[in-house]
Amino acid sequence: xxxxxxxxxxxxxxxxxxxxxxxxxxxxxxxxxxxxxxxxxxxxxxxxxxxxxxxxxxxxxxxxxxxxxxxxxxxxxxxxxxxxxxxxxxxxxxxxxxx
Numbered sequence: 001x002x003x004x005x006x007x008x009x010x011x012x013x014x015x016x017x018x019x020x021x022x023x024x025x026x027x028x029x030x031x032x033x034x035x036x037x038x039x040x041x042x043x044x045x046x047x048x049x050x051x052x053x054x055x056x057x058x059x060x061x062x063x064x065x066x067x068x069x070x071x072x073x074x075x076x077x078x079x080x081x082x083x084x085x086x087x088x089x090x091x092x093x094x095x096x097x098x099x
Contacts, residue, residue, distance in 0.1 A: 034040055059065035079086065 055065065059068070
């Protein structure tokens with residue numbers, strides 16, 4: 001019964017059918033605190049800037065990066081579409097290997 005209420009609560013939260021005070025969860029409070037933490041924001045910005053520079057070095061031509069991203073998106077979409085079959089295959093392989 002608790003799981004059902006939790007799912008209903010999540011649905012109500014996502015659809016905006018709860019009062020604002022009910023939305024103020026521990027996650028949201030932590031999220032707001034993180035956004036207000038100047039040190040954390042600087043560290044995050046620095047990390048993201050370094051990642052951008054590394055990406056630019058690895059893919060000086062943005063077209064090749066975009067092609068790789070498109071390929072990765074296609075692979076992900078294909079894997080998600082076949083997920084039930086892939087999970088069955090994983091279970092069979094794990095069983096066969098004694099896991």
